Amino acid sequence: QQQVKQSPQSLIVQKGGIPIINCAYENTAFDYFPWYQQFPGKGPALLIAIRPDVSEKKEGRFTISFNKSAKQFSLHIMDSQPGDSATYFCAATGTASKLTFGTGTRLQVTL
Amino acid sequence: NAGVTQTPKFQVLKTGQSMTLQCAQDMNHNSMYWYRQDPGMGLRLIYYSASEGTTDKGEVPNGYNVSRLNKREFSLRLESAAPSQTSVYFCASTFPRWGEWGSNQPQHFGDGTRLSIL
Numbered sequence: 001q002q003q004v005k006q007s008p009q010s011l012i013v014q015k016g017g018i019p020i021i022n023c024a025y026e027n028t029a030f031d032y033f034p035w036y037q038q039f040p041g042k043g044p045a046l047l048i049a050i051r052p053d054v055s056e057k058k059e060g061r062f063t064i065s066f067n068k069s070a071k072q073f074s075l076h077i078m079d080s081q082p083g084d085s086a087t088y089f090c091a092a093t094g095t096a097s098k099l100t101f102g103t104g105t106r107l108q109v110t111l
Numbered sequence: 112n113a114g115v116t117q118t119p120k121f122q123v124l125k126t127g128q129s130m131t132l133q134c135a136q137d138m139n140h141n142s143m144y145w146y147r148q149d150p151g152m153g154l155r156l157i158y159y160s161a162s163e164g165t166t167d168k169g170e171v172p173n174g175y176n177v178s179r180l181n182k183r184e185f186s187l188r189l190e191s192a193a194p195s196q197t198s199v200y201f202c203a204s205t206f207p208r209w210g211e212w213g214s215n216q217p218q219h220f221g222d223g224t225r226l227s228i229l
Contacts, residue, residue: 009151034217043115043201043220044154089153097142097205098169099218101153 003027004092006102013080014110021075021105023090028071030092030100035064035075038087038104047088048075080109113137117202117221124192124228132187132224134202142205143185144169144218145177147198154201160185192228200224 005024013019025033032051036044050057050064050073057064061078077084090102118133136143141162146154156169158177166177174196176188185204189196203218 004153006153041222043203043222045220046217049217097216097218098144098156098159099154100170101146101155103151103153 003100004090004102006090006105008105009103010106010108012108012110015081017080017109019077019080019084019107019109021088021090021107022072023074023102024070024072025092025100026071027092027094027100029094032093033064033066033073034091034093034099035062036089036091036101038089044089077107080107082109082111085109115202115204115219115221117200117224119224120222121225122227124189124226126193126228128192130189130192130226132189132200132202132226133184134186134221135184136202136204136219137183138204138219139182140204140206140219141182143179144203144205145175145185145187146201146203147171147196148201148223149198157187157200194228196226197228198226200226 011019034049035047037047038044048059048062050066052068063076066073085108088105091099093099115136144159145157148154155171160166160179163182178186201220201223203220205218206216
């Protein structure tokens with residue numbers, strides 16, 4: 001039972017492009033939506049997060065857009081760089097800070 | 112700054128063998144978690160410990176046991192390893208979120224244990 005659905009599975013963009021990763025959730029009890037970035041051989045690390053009372057949040061080149069009525073949220077990476085090549089996971093959490101992860105998006109930024 | 116330390120980093124087991132994966136955090140976090148990561152499935156919660164002295168099942172607990180040894184350490188045990196348990200295992204820790212007080216704190220992850228069961 002996948003409570004957080006993530007797409008696409010993989011994504012290739014050129015340097016400077018704007019990759020967009022989408023997630024949808026089912027459980028209306030979720031109230032905190034973080035994105036994690038994972039490099040090969042490493043654990044996931046928090047990138048940016050949003051609460052459902054906010055429609056957009058920006059941190060540097062990373063932006064989360066949140067649509068509460070549609071139960072969808074997305075990550076945009078502005079001016080993408082080869083160093084952004086990684087796997088990105090959306091997640092949602094409610095009680096006990098338990099995270100439910102999406103299935104991940106493998107991003108490759110080419111020169 | 113060690114953060115979350117997992118040992119071992121790699122392990123190969125034979126079916127039926129037992130093993131304990133170790134996790135320790137030095138950030139004085141109350142809550143600790145064990146996840147497994149499989150291709151195309153993201154990370155799935157196995158067990159968690161909201162605070163010292165408590166443990167609860169996550170999404171995929173079958174075949175595993177855990178021990179919250181003290182505030183710093185949270186171990187995961189495979190009593191009789193099966194090929195289906197071949198995976199990368201991650202430990203994480205955080206301060207818990209208490210109702211409306213403050214914001215959620217991020218979970219800090221270790222670098223994983225890569226476990227193969229033949």
